[in-house]
Amino acid sequence: MLIQNKVLTITSALALALGVASAQTAPAAPAAPATAAPAAPSQAVTFKDVPAGHFAKDAVDLIVQKGLILGFPDGTFRGNENLTRYQAALIFYRLLQSGTLGGGSVSGSDMTTIAAGIQEVSTELASVSTRVTDLEKLTADQQTKITALEAQIAALPTGGSSADTTALTARIDALERSVKNIPAGVAGPAGPAGPAGPAGAAASTTAVEARLSALEARVTAQPTTTTPATGTPNSGTIVIGDTGSVATTSSAAGRLYVGANYNYSIGGNQTRGSYGAVVGTTQAIGPVGAQVSVDYEPTGGTINADLTATLHLNQGGAFSPYAGLGFGLTSSKTRSTANPNVAATTGISTDYSVGGLVGVDYRFTDSLGVYAEAQGRYYITNAGIGTGLSGTSAGFGSTARAGLKFFF
Known part of the structure; x- marks a missing residue:
C-alpha cells in the first residue's frame, strides 16, 4: 500500500x-x-x-x-x-x-x-531526529561562545585599547553572522509527487539578539581614548554590519528643452531671414520626442509654426544628432490676384505643409548647449506670399536655423 x-x-x-x-x-x-x-x-x-x-x-x-x-x-x-x-x-x-x-x-x-x-517511516523518522539533535547542538555551541565572549569583555580594563576594541568588533561580527545562519528548523524535502515538506518551527534567536545588544552597549560605553601616534580621539563606537560607502550618481540632464534661434529660409527664388523659438522634449513616447518651433519674419509679417516628432541619438552625450517628421502652417499676406508674386493690400492666408528635419545638439553642460537644424517643407497650399514660392502652385521650400538650447 x-x-x-x-x-x-x-x-x-x-x-x-x-x-x-x-x-x-x-x-x-x-x-x-x-x-x-x-x-x-x-x-x-x-x-x-x-x-x-x-x-x-x-x-x-x-x-x-x-x-x-x-x-x-x-x-x-x-x-x-x-x-x-x-x-x-x-x-x-x-x-x-x-x-x-x-x-x-x-x-x-x-x-x-x-x-x-x-x-x-522509520528511516525518515531517524533522519528528522538527527537533524533536530544537530540543531540543538549548534544552538548550545553558540551559547557557549557567547558566554566566553561576555567573560572576556568583563575582563577588559576600563581604558580599553584600540587593538582590543578592533579584535572584539571582529569577533562580534563573526558571531552575528553565525547566529543569522542558524537554520530555521527541520524542513522535509519535496516529495516526488507531493508538495514540499513543511518548514519546522523557526529557531528562536530573541535571547541571543538581546545578549548581543547588551554586548554592543557595553563596548560603546567604553571611555574615549587617544591614539598615541596622531592624538586623535577615538569615539569607541563599534558598527556591526556592512559599512561600505554608498555610491552616488549625478542626475542626467533633463529631457525638456527650450531654445532661441535665427532662421534663413529659401522658397522658390526668394530668401528670407527670421527669428524663432523652439520648445520640446527628447522623449515623449518611449524614445520618440516632440518639438514645436515658431519663426517670425519681421519684414513680411510671416509666421511659420511646425510640430515635429523627433528621434534623438546618443542621448546624454556631448553631441546628439536627431531627425524628425511633421507638419506645419504658414500665416502671411494673401497674394494679389493681379500679380501672385506680390501681396494684396488686404487679407491673410494660411498655408499648410509637411516636411522633415535633421539636426544636432552640442551641450556645454547638462543644461546649456547650441544646436543647428536643416528643415525641408513641401507646401500643399500656396495662397500667401510667406511660402516664398512663385505663383500659386504647390512646391518645396527649406529653412536652416541655429541657436541656443536650455535643458531642464
Whole structure:
C-alpha cells in the first residue's frame, strides 16, 4: 500500500486516540520531558481552507492543538494533498516527543496502527531526529561562545585599547553572522509527487539578539581614548554590519528643452531671414520626442509654426544628432490676384505643409548647449506670399536655423 494511504489511516487513528485521551477525566499531566514537542497554541489555529462547518474541522483543530501539524506558512492546511514520507515522520516525531503515547490512554489496536506507521517511516523518522539533535547542538555551541565572549569583555580594563576594541568588533561580527545562519528548523524535502515538506518551527534567536545588544552597549560605553601616534580621539563606537560607502550618481540632464534661434529660409527664388523659438522634449513616447518651433519674419509679417516628432541619438552625450517628421502652417499676406508674386493690400492666408528635419545638439553642460537644424517643407497650399514660392502652385521650400538650447 502506498505511504499516502497508510499515513491517512495513521493520522485518523492519531486524531481518534488523542480525542479519546482528551475526553477522559485524568489527573494533571506530568511535567514535559526535556525534549518536549512545541507547546500547543493558546487558541485554535484557523486555516483558510478549513472553514467553520467543514466536516473535518474538529479533527484538524485537535491535531493542531496537540502540536502534531502546524500547517503551511501561507495559513493553509491543504487537506486534499498527499503527505510525503518526511511529513509523516515529522508528525510521529512530534507525537513521540509529546509523551502522549506513554499515558496509557491509547487502545491496543490504535497502538498497533501507530507502531506500524512508525515502522513504515522509520528511516525518515531517524533522519528528522538527527537533524533536530544537530540543531540543538549548534544552538548550545553558540551559547557557549557567547558566554566566553561576555567573560572576556568583563575582563577588559576600563581604558580599553584600540587593538582590543578592533579584535572584539571582529569577533562580534563573526558571531552575528553565525547566529543569522542558524537554520530555521527541520524542513522535509519535496516529495516526488507531493508538495514540499513543511518548514519546522523557526529557531528562536530573541535571547541571543538581546545578549548581543547588551554586548554592543557595553563596548560603546567604553571611555574615549587617544591614539598615541596622531592624538586623535577615538569615539569607541563599534558598527556591526556592512559599512561600505554608498555610491552616488549625478542626475542626467533633463529631457525638456527650450531654445532661441535665427532662421534663413529659401522658397522658390526668394530668401528670407527670421527669428524663432523652439520648445520640446527628447522623449515623449518611449524614445520618440516632440518639438514645436515658431519663426517670425519681421519684414513680411510671416509666421511659420511646425510640430515635429523627433528621434534623438546618443542621448546624454556631448553631441546628439536627431531627425524628425511633421507638419506645419504658414500665416502671411494673401497674394494679389493681379500679380501672385506680390501681396494684396488686404487679407491673410494660411498655408499648410509637411516636411522633415535633421539636426544636432552640442551641450556645454547638462543644461546649456547650441544646436543647428536643416528643415525641408513641401507646401500643399500656396495662397500667401510667406511660402516664398512663385505663383500659386504647390512646391518645396527649406529653412536652416541655429541657436541656443536650455535643458531642464
